[in-house]
Amino acid sequence: MSIYDFKHGVRIPAGSCSTYSNTPKAELISASGGLDVFNYDGPIDVSCVCQLPVLEKAIIRQFVMVGNVEKGEIYAEIGGVRWNAPRQHLSYAAIKMLPSTPYEIPLMKQKKVVLNLPISGNNSLTTDRIQCYFIQARFYSDSAVTIEQALSLFYFEVYWD
Incomplete structure (x- = not known):
């Protein structure tokens, strides 16, 4: 589907997300809105989280991640935390x-x-005020990654009706 098939959309620069590292010596660079992660000395396990700026009752139709991976992987998800169940998304x-x-x-x-x-069914997502919605990404590599091979996340896009 084209991005113009949806009523609303937002682009979220990865460099605006909060980041944390579970790996000693992992290095993070935020430039031009993007986020690059590398570690000359070993594996990488770094995460970033940002708020999903979408209105209540939005029917999420498309989730997009733009970046570059030459070694390792970047995993991202849209999650929701209920107001009465913290730390469980x-x-x-x-x-x-x-x-x-x-x-x-x-x-x-x-x-x-x-x-x-989909618009409806088990895999659909319609936002509500019961949950706080976010995008969470994990940069992972089981071996060293140079700055030239950095795991790069440029931005996310979310489209809804």
């Missing part, structure tokens, strides 16, 4: 970018992962 939409993900724009080393969600 529900996962609504999950996507993953791998080295095998094809380039959308090869010259720019830009990859794009798109997940279309």
Whole structure:
């Protein structure tokens, strides 16, 4: 589906997300709105979280992640936390970018992962005021990654009706 098929949309720069590392010596660079993660000395396990700025009763139709992975993976999901169940979130939409993900724009080393969600049913998501919605991403590599091979997350897109 084209982004113009939806009533509303938002682009969220990855560099605006809160980040935390579970890996010693992992390095994070935020530039031009994007987020790059690398570690010359070993594995990577870094996460970022940002609020999902979507109105109540929005029917989420598409979740998009744009970035680049040459080594390791970036996993992202839309989640929701109920007001009365802190630290326990529900996962609504999950996507993953791998080295095998094809380039959308090869010259720019830009990859794009798109997940279309149904309007209704088990895999649909309609926002409500009971939950606080967020996007959470995890940068992971089981081996060292140079700055030239950095796990790069440029931005997320979310479209809704």
